Amino acid sequence: MSINSKPSIEAISQTVDKIDQPLTYNKTVMNYPRRERSRAYLTPDEVQKLLEASRKEGFSRNPERNYCLLLLMFRHGLRVSEACQLKLTDIDLKEKRIHINRLKKGEETRQTLYNGELGAVNAWLKVRKQIQPHSNFLFISSAGKRSPDSRSAG
Secondary structure, eight states: OOSSSOOOHHHHHHHHHHOOEEEEETTEEEEEOOOOOSOSSOOHHHHHHHHHHHHSTTSOSOHHHHHHHHHHHHHHTOOHHHHHTOBGGGEETTTTEEEEOOOTTOOOEEEEOOTTHHHHHHHHHHHHHHHOOSOOBSSBOTTSSBOOOTTOOO
């Protein structure tokens, strides 16, 4: 087939037959082949590299916030929306515990802060205090506003 020629109906039909998973877009069903994932999680080594990268100066204006956020998310299995909804009152520094309001039919829990989590929270709270936020949310932007999360539920 040349560049300027149109594909035959048979060629189009064969291509469409190879596509298996429908994708809905603007009420139109479009078919695209779905690629299988080899895995849906990070290995401990990958998590460690991500945490180390989050602490590096020059990658972010708030390396303490990013490290604390990622560490709590990985250690406590937090969804993005759950992490963004954490408030200062959810962290009990004396008892070394975190209160988590689980979403998607999960139950709220209180979990212990372990191995460096308390230090990461304290380091972030020290930086956070300098920002002088007008928010009770634990994770805020450098402007002192709540970290955005378009997926939050209410």
